[in-house]
Amino acid sequence: MTDRLMDRLLSHDLPRSRALALLLAAVLLGLALTPFVFPGTQAMNVAAKVMVFIVLVASFDLLLGYTGIVSFAHTMFFGIGAYGIAIASTRLGPGWLALAVGVAAALAVSLLLSLLIGLFSLRVKAIFFAMITLAVASAFLTLASQLSDWTGGEDGLSFRLPEALSDRRASYYLLFGAALVLVLAMLRIVNSPFGRVLQAIRENDFRAEAIGYRTVVYRTLSNVLSALFATLAGCLLALWLRYNGPDTSLSFEIMLDVLLIVVIGGMGTVYGAVVGSLLFVLAQSQLQNLMALAAPLVGGVPLLSTLVSPERWLLWLGVLFVLSVYHFPNGIVGRLRARRTRQPVQQQKETP
Amino acid sequence: MTAALPRASFDVLPIALVPLLALAAWPLVGSSSTWLTLTVAGLAMGMIVFIVASGLTLVFGLMDVLNFGHGVFIAFGAFIATSVLGGLADWTGADSLWLNLAALFPAMLAAMALAAALGWAFERVLVRPVYGQHLKQILITMGGMIIGEELIKAIWGPALIPLSLPQALRGVLALGDASVEKFRLLATGLGAVVLAAMLYTLNRTRLGLLVRAGVQDREMVESLGYPVRTLFVGVFVAGSALAGLGGSLWALYQQGVVPQIGAQLNVLIFIVIIIGGLGSTLGCFVGALLVGLLANYTGFLWPKVALFSNIGLMVAVLLWRPRGLYSVTTW
Numbered sequence: 001m002t003d004r005l006m007d008r009l010l011s012h013d014l015p016r017s018r019a020l021a022l023l024l025a026a027v028l029l030g031l032a033l034t035p036f037v038f039p040g041t042q043a044m045n046v047a048a049k050v051m052v053f054i055v056l057v058a059s060f061d062l063l064l065g066y067t068g069i070v071s072f073a074h075t076m077f078f079g080i081g082a083y084g085i086a087i088a089s090t091r092l093g094p095g096w097l098a099l100a101v102g103v104a105a106a107l108a109v110s111l112l113l114s115l116l117i118g119l120f121s122l123r124v125k126a127i128f129f130a131m132i133t134l135a136v137a138s139a140f141l142t143l144a145s146q147l148s149d150w151t152g153g154e155d156g157l158s159f160r161l162p163e164a165l166s167d168r169r170a171s172y173y174l175l176f177g178a179a180l181v182l183v184l185a186m187l188r189i190v191n192s193p194f195g196r197v198l199q200a201i202r203e204n205d206f207r208a209e210a211i212g213y214r215t216v217v218y219r220t221l222s223n224v225l226s227a228l229f230a231t232l233a234g235c236l237l238a239l240w241l242r243y244n245g246p247d248t249s250l251s252f253e254i255m256l257d258v259l260l261i262v263v264i265g266g267m268g269t270v271y272g273a274v275v276g277s278l279l280f281v282l283a284q285s286q287l288q289n290l291m292a293l294a295a296p297l298v299g300g301v302p303l304l305s306t307l308v309s310p311e312r313w314l315l316w317l318g319v320l321f322v323l324s325v326y327h328f329p330n331g332i333v334g335r336l337r338a339r340r341t342r343q344p345v346q347q348q349k350e351t352p
Numbered sequence: 353m354t355a356a357l358p359r360a361s362f363d364v365l366p367i368a369l370v371p372l373l374a375l376a377a378w379p380l381v382g383s384s385s386t387w388l389t390l391t392v393a394g395l396a397m398g399m400i401v402f403i404v405a406s407g408l409t410l411v412f413g414l415m416d417v418l419n420f421g422h423g424v425f426i427a428f429g430a431f432i433a434t435s436v437l438g439g440l441a442d443w444t445g446a447d448s449l450w451l452n453l454a455a456l457f458p459a460m461l462a463a464m465a466l467a468a469a470l471g472w473a474f475e476r477v478l479v480r481p482v483y484g485q486h487l488k489q490i491l492i493t494m495g496g497m498i499i500g501e502e503l504i505k506a507i508w509g510p511a512l513i514p515l516s517l518p519q520a521l522r523g524v525l526a527l528g529d530a531s532v533e534k535f536r537l538l539a540t541g542l543g544a545v546v547l548a549a550m551l552y553t554l555n556r557t558r559l560g561l562l563v564r565a566g567v568q569d570r571e572m573v574e575s576l577g578y579p580v581r582t583l584f585v586g587v588f589v590a591g592s593a594l595a596g597l598g599g600s601l602w603a604l605y606q607q608g609v610v611p612q613i614g615a616q617l618n619v620l621i622f623i624v625i626i627i628g629g630l631g632s633t634l635g636c637f638v639g640a641l642l643v644g645l646l647a648n649y650t651g652f653l654w655p656k657v658a659l660f661s662n663i664g665l666m667v668a669v670l671l672w673r674p675r676g677l678y679s680v681t682t683w
Contacts, residue, residue, distance in 0.1 A: 070490045120670075127418045128630075130490050131622045138619045139663040146659065252615065256498060263491060307506055315502035322495040325488055326481060 009184060011191040015271060017336040024271060027278055031176060035169045044172055048240045050281045051179040052233055057261045058186050058273035059229030064259075065268030066190050067222040068202035069122070072255055073133035076140045077114065077227040079250035081106045081234020086244040087150055089159035096162055099239075106231050114227035118220035141250050156245020165239070175236055182232060187270050189225065198222050199268070260321050266331025275332050280317075287313050366677035367634070370641045377649040385529035390648045396536035398644025399543025400605060402637050404598030405621035406550060407591015413567035413631025415584045417479060418486075421493040422595055422621065423614025424500030428470055429463035429596025430603035430613055431508050434515050436462050444518040452518035463600040464593040470500075471592020475585055497614065504611045514608045539601055546594065547637060554633060563587060567631055623662045627669045629676025638677055639669075 007014065015021040030037075034047040060074050084106025085099060092098035121132040144151050151157065165171045189195055200208040201215050209215045238244045257280065265276020307315065328335050374391055381387040408422045436459035437444055443455035478496045482488040516522075517535055524531040554560035566573045566580050574580045602617065603609045624643055628635025643662055651658040669677060 068487055070487060127486055127490065128626075130420075131418070131626055134619055135623050135626075135663055135666060139660055142659045146656065256494070259491070259494065260498075309506075311510070312502055312506050315499060315506065318495050318498035318502060322478065322492060322499070325491045325495065329488075 011184075011188045013187055013191045013270070015337075017333075017339070019339075020271060020275075020333060020336040023336075024274060027274055028180075035172055041168065044168060046281060046285055048172060048175055050277050051175055052237045052240065053258075053261065053277035053281060054274050055179050055182045055233035055236065056230055057258055057265070057277050058183055058270050059226045059233060060258050061262050061267060061270055061273050062186060062190065062198075062229065063222055063226040064262055065266075065270075065272070066195060066202060067198045067219060069219060069223065070130040071133045071223070071226075072130060072252075073117065073137040073140070074226070074230055074258060075250055075252070075255045076137045077110045077230040078234040078237070078254070079140070079144065079244075079246075080110050080113070081231035081236075082238040082244040082249040083144065083151060083157075083234075084109070084231070085235050085238035086152075086157040086159055089161065090157050094160040094162055099162070103232075103235050106235060107228055110227045110231040111224060114224045115220065118223040119216075122216060122219045122223065137252070137255070141246060141252070144250055145246050152245065154246060156243060156248065158243045161239065161242060171239060175240055178232075178236055182229060183270070183274070186229060190270060194218075194221075202268075260317055262331075263321055264317075264324050264331055266333030267329065269330065269333040272331050272333040279332075283313070283317070363678065366638050366673075369677075370638060370645070373642060373645055373649075377645070377653075380653060381649065383529075385531075386652070388527065388530035389532060390652055391645065392532045392536055392540065394645035394648035395641065396533075396539040396543075396644070397605070397647065398641035399540050399547075400598055400601045401617075401620060401624055401644060402640035403543055403546050403601065404595050404617060405624045405636050405640060406546075406633060407587070407594045408621060409625040409628065409631055409636045410563070410567070410587050410633060411584075411591050412625070414563060414570070414580075414587055415483070416486075416570075417483070417489055418630075419474075419479070419493045420490055420618070421474065421478070421496035421500060422591075423616075423618040424474070424497055424504075425467045425471055425592040425595035425614075426599035426602065426617050427501065427504055427609075427611060427614035429467040429599030430609045431504060431513075431599075432466050432596070433459040433463040433600030434513055434603055434609050435508075437515060437518075444516070447519055449520040452520040456518055456521075460597055460600050463596040465596075467596025467599070468589045468593035471589045471595075472585070474592070475588045479588075497618075501611050501614060508611070510611060512608050512610045515603055516607060517604055535604060539605065542601065546597075550633065559583075620662065623666050625676075627666055627676055629673075629679040632676065632678040635676055635678035 015024055031047055031051060034043055038044075038047075056074075056078055060071075063069050063071055063074070081103075084102040086102075088098045088102030088105065092101060117133065117136060121129045145154050147153075148155075161171070165174065190198070197208065197213050197218050200211075200213070201218055205215050208218075234249055237249060241248065261276035261280045262273065264279070265274070266272025324331055330337070377390070378384070378387050381390060404422075404426055408419060412418050437455060440455040440459070443451045446452065474496060478492050479489070482492050521535045521538060524533050525537065552560075554564055562573060562578055562583055566578075566583060570580055599613070599617075602613065606613075620643070624639040625636055626639075627642065628637070628639035642665060646661045646665055647658060650661045657664075673679070
């Protein structure tokens with residue numbers, strides 16, 4: 001009974017690996033219990049960041065992993081969501097109405113913008129789309145810091161939320177519920193017939209077109225959907241931080257982080273977003289401490305000591321990124337799943 | 353014996369845009385001397401951008417490889433030049449043009465040589481295994497960009513390194529009422545030399561013939577027995593060297609370098625090669641000049657608009673010609 005319920009909830013896309021299933025269950029449980037198990041706001045902040053990143057990265061996976069399109073404008077939609085909440089809350093004052101207006105307006109802007117970009121540039125090669133989105137995103141970043149009357153410029157906006165959310169735990173569980181629903185919804189989308197068409201386009205767009213699917217339409221829809229989910233992730237971020245500025249949600253560094261996470265976690269798996277985000281955020285907050293421990297060991301060697309210094313952790317992540325694109329394109333999740341599928345094959349060989 | 357081939361018609365319209373833009377800006381700017389200053393500044397910026405972007409567009413045209421890591425070569429060249437100029441501070445500070453140039457040229461040559469070496473390694477290690485796979489190319493070269501930027505931070509530190517122009521190139525040159533910065537004249541001249549050398553190589557030598565043929569139809573050149581792969585490595589390395597040269601010029605133009613210089617310029621050069629038409633050298637040149645001029649005119653007339661002039665120009669050009677000014681690829 002619970003098996004079938006689980007199967008329905010995960011849209012028949014089970015983890016297909018015991019290790020992965022255990023890991024996912026641990027993440028779910030850990031995130032659900034963080035406010036009670038780990039004292040202090042530090043742990044809750046890290047956990048909230050993990051959840052926001054899970055939604056953001058999963059929405060990018062919809063585009064990159066399932067449709068095979070590289071966009072560099074994903075943080076633009078993330079930022080639109082965050083600015084939607086921030087601007088509405090500062091203009092209309094704290095209240096549920098402001099939140100609703102902010103979310104709705106952000107979704108509308110993202111819808112329009114992603115539709116425009118998609119129709120404008122998805123007709124041609126993937127590379128063209130990647131370049132156009134890079135240009136558009138950088139222009140948007142400039143726009144956001146220039147319209148300081150609305151966005152607060154470089155300083156950003158701090159704002160207050162409705163009374164009911166003033167308790168940190170209450171807003172934490174709002175975030176938790178929303179992130180869970182969003183991830184399950186994305187799992188539903190990628191495992192629907194629509195999601196299958198996206199994967200067909202990723203594998204061979206010419207063939208998909210020949211079978212009779214309008215690939216431009218599907219690509220554009222994929223772009224729009226992923227933009228909308230990213231917008232919602234941005235709303236969640238703003239709800240948690242009660243602040244938004246260009247560096248928190250729009251910067252190109254976040255875009256690169258998302259790219260690293262989705263590839264290392266596993267493209268085209270959704271679960272990769274969960275595993276990757278957890279590892280990334282933990283690494284971001286803990287790895288630097290770890291490397292600080294390692295630094296004295298190589299202190300004598302001049303260049304090596306700068307290379308393992310805590311500030312250079314992104315370097316090693318970049319190396320890991322390149323290696324995973326070459327050697328395990330399905331990332332951590334792909335590795336975990338491959339181990340499971342290889343074992344029965346070996347057993348079959350042994351039996352006769 | 354054979355009938356004369358019909359002459360290939362040359363499309364003058366895009367190239368005419370450059371003087372048209374300059375003329376259109378004249379009445380708007382008002383004073384002729386300001387206009388001249390802005391035009392020279394725009395040409396200098398355009399030339400530097402052209403030097404940086406030309407290698408990228410050729411590599412794309414020849415091998416269908418778009419290198420998102422091109423910015424690393426720019427940044428690397430800029431930092432090398434900064435280090436060399438810093439080491440020769442006695443010469444750059446001296447009040448003699450010849451000593452200044454004696455410091456400047458080794459700096460540029462070092463930037464070119466080391467950027468070329470880096471480009472060779474980049475091609476060998478990162479790009480070669482992923483030929484023909486666009487998605488992986490974008491990801492891998494972006495990864496190379498991240499690694500390169502971090503390495504630069506590890507070697508030179510994350511902070512801005514100020515760089516002052518050699519003594520003789522500081523200040524302005526008075527042309528009638530107009531004042532023109534000396535360094536901008538040098539950059540424009542250098543850009544013209546690079547353009548001439550490039551056009552000569554591409555249009556008048558056997559090597560250039562092969563490169564152009566490869567851009568148009570790689571498989572045909574390959575089946576005629578020419579080593580397109582080797583040719584491509586050569587173009588990649590040459591493009592990296594040009595990026596290094598452009599990076600050193602850009603560092604002098606901005607009078608300082610930050611590790612993020614590569615990522616910043618990447619956006620600009622992508623816009624330029626999209627405007628020009630992916631793979632087209634002439635298009636890249638025209639696009640770079642348009643971007644440089646427009647940035648300077650709008651920067652003077654409406655500073656807020658200047659921040660978006662590049663992207664506005666790109667949208668306008670693509671609405672007019674969806675494949676860029678001079679399209680060479682067939683898609």
